[in-house]
Amino acid sequence: MAADFDGLTAVVTGAGSGIGLATARHLADAGATVFGLDLNAGGMDGIAEWISCDIGSTESVAAAFAVLGTRLDTLDILVNNAGIGAIGSVDEADDDEWTKVLNINVIGVARVTRNALPLLRGSSNAAIVNTCSVAASVGLPKRVIYGASKGAVQALTLSMAADLISENIRVNCVNPGTADTPWVTRLLDQAVDPRAEREALEQRQPNGRLVTADEVASAICYLANPAQRSTTGTILAVDSGMHSLRVSH
Ligand SMILES: NC(=O)c1ccc[n+]([C@@H]2O[C@H](COP(=O)([O-])OP(=O)(O)OC[C@H]3O[C@@H](n4cnc5c(N)ncnc54)[C@H](O)[C@@H]3O)[C@@H](O)[C@H]2O)c1
Numbered sequence: 001m002a003a004d005f006d007g008l009t010a011v012v013t014g015a016g017s018g019i020g021l022a023t024a025r026h027l028a029d030a031g032a033t034v035f036g037l038d039l040n041a042g043g044m045d046g047i048a049e050w051i052s053c054d055i056g057s058t059e060s061v062a063a064a065f066a067v068l069g070t071r072l073d074t075l076d077i078l079v080n081n082a083g084i085g086a087i088g089s090v091d092e093a094d095d096d097e098w099t100k101v102l103n104i105n106v107i108g109v110a111r112v113t114r115n116a117l118p119l120l121r122g123s124s125n126a127a128i129v130n131t132c133s134v135a136a137s138v139g140l141p142k143r144v145i146y147g148a149s150k151g152a153v154q155a156l157t158l159s160m161a162a163d164l165i166s167e168n169i170r171v172n173c174v175n176p177g178t179a180d181t182p183w184v185t186r187l188l189d190q191a192v193d194p195r196a197e198r199e200a201l202e203q204r205q206p207n208g209r210l211v212t213a214d215e216v217a218s219a220i221c222y223l224a225n226p227a228q229r230s231t232t233g234t235i236l237a238v239d240s241g242m243h244s245l246r247v248s249h
Pocket of ligand 1: 180
């Protein structure tokens, strides 16, 4: 991978933590100049240039791209990765939570992409990768809003891929299983018995361990790599077979 991204520019949303931070690091290590759009700089110092941005706000995204426009003429790679979780069944989820999560996880992807397209159109290597989830294809307990939001991201990925193929802009997504990131640590901290809850999450993965942020980042970089010119409209699972395998008898 080293140098595969030499001279290319990338924007990663949610680059301050977890999967986004690992992706920013992989891209930078492979030669890309990376800009991280996030509420917080998090861990991106020395890896990516932080541009403060709330992907849930039209004004904030426009302001971030106004800054980017002064730094870039073209953009090669957009990784729509920032997202938030939600726990609960349909009778527990109220309208405010639906609105909040769909605004960030779904409309946030559309909002950032809309602003990025004028810059992406100037690239001969343009690629968009969305971070979706195994929750798009498997019914998980107490994940009604989150699963619906990621189902929408999966469908949006395919529609965008169809719309943009004539402009040679590739659009793909990764569907991680439960990944060992600060997100999951926060989730476990809320559990009555975090250790037991972690073990339950590990056992839900067919290989008995959580996915790593680096494994997801590597898959994102594979899809973003200019060598994959024929790969678009692809949903790449990074879930140890969680959506496709039954390993118990
Ligand atoms: N961790 C998992 O188990 C898992 C599994 C499947 C999919 N995902 C997806 O991966 C993506 C990243 O998750 P993670 O586990 O790395 O989480 P994380 O919480 O470690 O990192 C998320 C980053 O997004 C940023 N962010 C949140 N809301 C934002 C907003 N409105 N505007 C800009 N930035 C915002 C946060 O500040 C943070 O830096 C999410 O889309 C999530 O749905 C995670």
